[in-house]
Amino acid sequence: MPGSDATSCGILRVVAGAEQTEIGTGVQGMSDVRTGVYVCHCGSNIAEKVDCARVREFASELKNVVVARDYQYMCSEPGQELIRQDVEKNGINRVVVASCSPRMHEPTFRKTLETAGLNGYLLEMANIREHCSWVTTDREAATEKAAALVAGAVARVAFHEPLEERFADLKQRLLVVGGGIAGIEAALKVAAGGYQVTLVEKEPSIGGNMARLDKTFPTLDCSACILTPKMVAVAQSENVTLYTYAEVEKVEGYVGNFQVTIRQKARSVDTSKCTGCGVCYGKCPTRVPSEFDAGLGTRKAIYVPFPQAVPNKPVIDREHCLQFTKGKCGVCARFCPTGAIDYEQGDQLITEEFGAIIIATGYETWDPAAAPQWGYGRYDNVLTAMQLERLVNAAGPTKGKIQLQDGSTPEAVAILHCIGSRDENYHRYCSRFCCMSSLKLAHLAREKTGAEVYNFYIDLRAFGKGYEEFYNRVQEEGVHFIRGKGAEVIRKDGRLAVRAEDTLLGRYREVPVDMVVLNTAAVPRRDSEKVGQVFGIQPSPDGFFLEAHVKLEPLKTATDGIYIAGCCQGPKDIPDSVAQGAGAASEVLSLFAAGKVKISPVVATVDSQLCSGCRVCLPLCPYSAISYDEVNRTAYVNEATCKGCGTCVASCPSGALSVRHFTDEEIIAQIKEVLAV
């Protein structure tokens, strides 16, 4: 047999012809890849710990690299110009920037590539700052790791493909959750821009904690006087729909297109008939401790929380109302002149669509009963700062009179700062506004009673505009300042006494007083974890909601289209809360003004040639972006809804699903090179 005749068998021709392509790479045109590598010094941020010149030399030897440079500041205009020049003169078509986190400068360099005529997704960043220079003092180790990350990036970028961003429509309607000052401010600002706003408040009235305060520091403005005009404006705005005594139950969708289910709890009052005349709560026989007055006064079972409530429509507290607990009473219904009382009313579910959401759910104050050393709940006349606020307030339970349990006026008052704040045992953070509110309460107590007032403080933080001046003023008014944390409150000789170490005198002190005011920590609301889950936003370690970037994105969250404002993000005073409310409104206004949302091209795709319709992926998508195409019998990804999280891709047993820009090829190439160095 003429076996050695190559043409005798068809196989050989085919095989010989095909041997020229690389088996198994599956990538066409890899030889055309021309990569430029740019190692950034970031001043000394990187260069101090990473030998940038060595990394540059190392990079220049890597496959596909045609030019490697190191430079002081790659993000600067001349730095970016280096890339543009190399695109033009050296024909590079892939770019690796070894610098900071892509969260900082990926948008910058994508733009750079685009201005040079390259698609922005042909970029890969190696994070040699946060991942190298900032995490070690060992220059050698940092340099080696930087080299490994650069090698991984160079290997990965060869597989990058140009991707195009697209746009989706957006609903120009805002949902604000929480009707405190931050939420009110946000709602009014966006409504003033001509957009529809829905404000949802859990309590029967908007106003939040600010509505409970008497005066505000440092100007001693009446809190209600500056807040109520804004509350009224909410009620009057044609663009604001207000749901009080309501909660958000479910949120689906994505930026521009959220579907939100709101539960309107049963008020037991038909608000369309109610005129707010107040006869019902005048006649109601049941008294309940008032939450608004911090438990000091009472309210009725049918009530509005305070006289300036918005809306001025009562709710029935079904837990205490005799009609509901005993099945008889009916006094309010009998006396209501408009027949607005409706005991049969049920909860109502309202579903609306929104383009953006601002969460401004605020804070609550820590309950010091958990710490017996301060005597709260054990001794009479130990109050929280909020309780003193209510006592001082003309609309409060004592009509503004600061008095002891027995009705007499205190001769000496102690105000204890940092109760539960800046304390390893309770909350490590500073609650920020309590120094100033303590000064304000000291001023009010002194002014109204003439009592000796003692402030027990660790440090006095008077950081805002006019705050230091206010501190000086209160000192001049004769308020005493003892630099030492109030450690214990005891009863002695029929009075109270505060024990503290006066760190200025270096002496232990025991100061007899008639009233002790505990200025307690601001803490996340007790339902904040649940709220976080409903909206898909994360808490920071202190339990307050986490912002996208602590300095540069304080109002955004990790979820596009959901913003946070005010104390739900962390304790802050009124000016800061207002600023955040307005800031979040400005985020929303620019989103709405653009009229459409950018959709990242980094989404999952189905290779329908490969998908055999096993349906494993369908229930896994957290955004409900995958459905089953009955005609082709394959999975189908809605690219507008897909967030590119990759859950489906990981689960796809046939490999038919992949996420653009995070393909197996890209990731495996990167890992291999990182580990090879």
Added chain:
Amino acid sequence: MTKLKLAFYWAASCGGCDVAVLDINEKILDVAALADIYLWPIAMDFKYKDVQALDDGFIDVCFYNGAVRNTEQREIAELLRQKSKVMVAFGSCACFGGIPGLANLYGPQEILDRVYQETPSTVNPERVRPETNWKVKEGRLTLPGFFSAVYPLSDIVQVEYYVPGCPPPVDLILRAVQAIATGKLPPPGTVFGSDKTVCDTCPRKKEEKKVKGFKRPHEVIPEAEKCLLEQGLICLGPATRGGCGARCIEANMPCRGCFGPTDRVLDQGAKMTAALGGMISSRNETEVRAALATIVDPAGTFYRFTLSTSLLKGRVRPVEKGCPPGGIVAGS
């Protein structure tokens, strides 16, 4: 017309692949008409020296079944590669290491101890072990050396085509032979089979994949129409290349994965594990753990045929003395 020159070889395998070739029954006559066979240890009497005497590239196609576990299998793989124009990894063991590849969960010393000492049926008080080299008065006796791991054929020599299956189904063998005979060959690297998974041809009805736990085939009589996975049987169909005609599933047996993963998947077992993870209906940790506890022998279930080609390639174990990874076990 010139006849094709073929060779068949078996390495670390059970012999089922060779039997599958015979299973083509009367069509074997067509093969005989098309081809001359130059090596087929199970059926015909050739010697290795006969093959060594051939010119390089003399054989048109070699069908090599079985994984590579010892030095002899490597030696013959290299010899046949040299003598053949086209090398076909035939059957799951040659393609992915197959069932023998599961031995990569153990080190070679563990295997030898088990086989020559620990099994209940073994009586070996002198602790005799096979030696690769032994001197007797007539001279020196040698045996093939045992590698530290089981390798698929493509780890040892270049392979043009893959015909998976345990054993490969007859129609697939015929397709391969016909393709070779007519010269209509796909690009090198091609795996004979479907691009899609077994689910594509599975006739069962697929609805929602949510289960509370898993069952083994002997514990349940499955409904005839419904997806086996949805009935809690671990069916590797979604993670396994089709081309088999879903023959096990037709017989009420869940797919065991012998065709290996699709072209896009690096690790069949990891993919199936991820898919099953998403199928457990509970989000409660205790219930999830209870569901996972119903999976008996996860490594043997998810990597039954592909452990040798998986990302980890076996259990991560300390390097045994005298036996570097990829090395040969020295005689004890």
